[in-house]
Amino acid sequence: MGAMPELAQPQMRFEIIDEKISRGRTKPPKSSLERLIYNSENIATLLTSRRELKNLRFDELDLLRDIRDLVEADPNKFESLKNPFEFRREIRAKILPNYITQAFIRMTQEKLLNELLRTSRLGAEQDSLVTALVFLQSHIDLGLALEDNPLWEIIFNLSIKDGFKFIDSLTVLIEGLDSLKVSDPEVLTRDPLILQKTKQICQWPIFWKQLIIHQEIQPFEGVISSILRGDLMIEIYFDEMVHLPYFLFQLFRSELHNDNFLSEIIPDAAKETLAQQLYQTILKSVEKDLPFLLPILIKRIQAFLKKTRSKDHQAQLELALEQLKAKEQFANNIFLITLLAAKISMKKYWENQRDRFFFFTILKNPMDAKNYYDYGHILLKQKLTPTAEKLFDCAIEIDPKSFWGYWGLGFSFLKSNKLPDSERLFDSALKFAQQGAIHNPNKFRRELFLIKEDMKKLKEKKFKMQSVQQPQIDLFSFL
Secondary structure, eight states, X not given: OOOOOOOXXXXXXXXXXXXXXXXXXXXXXXXXXXXXXXXXXXXXXXHHHOGGGTTOSOOXXXXXXXXXXXXXXXXXXXXXXXXXXXXXXXXXXXXXXXXXXXXXXXXXXXXXXXXXXXXXXXXXXXXXXXXHHHHHHXXXXXXXXXXXXXXXXXXXXXXXXXXXXXXXXXXXXXXXXXXXXXXXXXXXXXXXXXXXXXXXXXXXXXXXXXXXXXXXXXXGHHXXXXXXXXXXXXXXXXXXXXXHHHHHHHHHGGGTTOTTTTTOOOOHHHHHHHHHHHHHHHHHHHHHHHHHHHHHHHXXXXXXXXXXXXXXXXXXXXXXXXXXXXXXXXXXXXXXXXXXXXXXXXXXXXXXXXXXXXXXXXXXXXXXHHHHHHHHHHHHHTTOHHHHHHHHHHHHHHOTTOSHHHHHHHHHHHHTTOHHHHHHHHHHHHXXXXXXXXXXXXXXXXXXXXXXXXXXXXXXXXXXXXXXXXXXXXXXXXX
16 A cells, blocks of 8 residues: 555644743633623612612511411521521522512512613623512423522512511510600601601500490401401592591601600509590591591492402401491491591501501691691692692681692692682682782792682683573564
């Protein structure tokens, strides 16, 4: 055999340089696992920094309360804890099924997708949002155990962290204020101080004793018990009890500037007095507002009866309806007081945006008729006219020489074509606004102009209605 020809050596496509890479110029690429860990850590930053994602949390106080219940159920296990990681995992396994509802999953998905579409920034933030959506999809498609899903773990940890900001509120709700020591009462809660004080008293057993001594409460016992347990909810809004913040303010106004207003230690005898005073204060508001609220309340209970399938609830509500329709004033007062006390006591009933906005608007100064006027106009825009008119009425009661209530009520009557009443109220509004402007001509210049403009609209409306109602004269009837 002849010698094999020597093959030409292929030319190298890459030149290998045996030279150390200078530090700082390039970094080795992250592995998939490293990127996943980095993105997971960055999800927490996004959920804390992005405005639209900040409320992607479980209810912090409910979460803390549930954890407390788990720990108290087996305190020995907690005290002899050797593996905190496994214990936290066990807590998540027991608690998360109550929080990861279909509604929460849907909300999480919408918020993450919206944020991903909204952001114009590429890189780490976008990668983290995509990672969060992958974790979410793993729950939907793969059924990954809740306690092992990184997204739910991150939200769980952030919710607890947020909850610790309001840990004093939790102490208030669970233990009362007697054992609480704080230098600044406002750190207790995001709620107005007056409402927080009311909430404190409503949680005392001695306050409920003031209510259950009345036989009239018996038809309502089942309903109130279900409400306090969270099994039943009857809609009632604080702005339908328009006199309540005013009377609460009157009760507490002398103590509001006291540094120990919330955190003072209250003896039992003083608690009994305060409970009685609060009971009488709510009763005054109920007596004012029940005639307005009773028909609304009956309609709501009737509507609820049609929807509920619980026989226990049906029986309780039917009995309550009989009592409410009987129009026995005192019994119905007791029902409404217990309903209000339950609502004030329970966080999930109070944290309705409408309730919160009402209290923050009115409690800026419950003696200022303008606050009632402002909130009433908001309700008019929402077509809640009867409630708005109650607010304007309340403004007149609180300050009969201020023009705000007359003006608001006159404007509402103008819209509903009650022209004679509207004219009378506008006249009063103009008179009191002019009196207020005597000492300070520039103070109500805008309001005076607007009242006069409303009066012009009233005159135009009257003229149009008269021209429509005026019978036409037939000039040729004599022929």
